[in-house]
């Protein structure tokens with residue numbers, strides 16, 4: 001699969017500055033998988049990885065926390081890659097942990113660089129100055145935002161689909177929802193997916209659960225689809241269902257067929273088809 005890296009002009013100077021200061025290897029904050037994909041679908045994975053650049057010294061976290069769901073969405077990128085292949089769709093993904101910068105949040109949001117996540121304190125994010133927050137947004141968020149915007153612009157009748165995973169146990173509570181179909185003010189694609197759920201899922205599929213717009217999770221949808229009137233949906237998959245490659249591939253297959261059928265119910269033009 002082809003991979004390209006997008007650098008904003010400002011980012012290059014930021015990274016060069018970092019490299020000159022610390023001699024650190026260059027950080028590429030965003031990657032686009034399958035950039036020549038022919039589908040109308042533009043896939044986005046904001047929480048693709050638990051990678052923390054060396055200069056952040058693991059944000060003071062233990063290894064266990066650094067690799068936990070607090071730092072990323074386990075399995076989400078693997079499912080997104082499967083979808084990218086099956087739908088022949090471009091996939092834009094962040095290459096750093098959401099604890100460094102959560103690319104599904106605007107720079108003004110307090111939880112873009114959270115000092116606390118669920119029950120865990122993030123020492124490296126406590127008491128950040130405005131200057132530090134601005135530097136992180138410029139280094140990690142702006143190139144990501146630019147890459148998604150660019151991909152949406154390059155795609156005819158783009159359909160934005162963001163892929164996430166969530167933990168089965170949150171604040172000690174077991175979650176019975178297995179797949180969440182999330183939307184903001186424009187629910188056309190989510191409605192079509194919920195309408196076609198019975199023929200695809202066999203899972204406990206819910207609308208706007210375990211999160212919804214009230215939790216600030218629809219930022220990417222609002223930023224890149226709502227204003228321009230593009231179809232969009234955010235999918236949240238419970239991470240215990242996508243632990244192995246076999247499960248990830250099966251989930252990608254299920255979602256690819258489900259998206260194609262749901263898209264056909266909408267009145268939008270465009271190409272959303274499975275290759276196999």
Ligand SMILES: [Zn+2]
Pocket residue numbers: 047073163164165
């Ligand atoms: Zn997520």
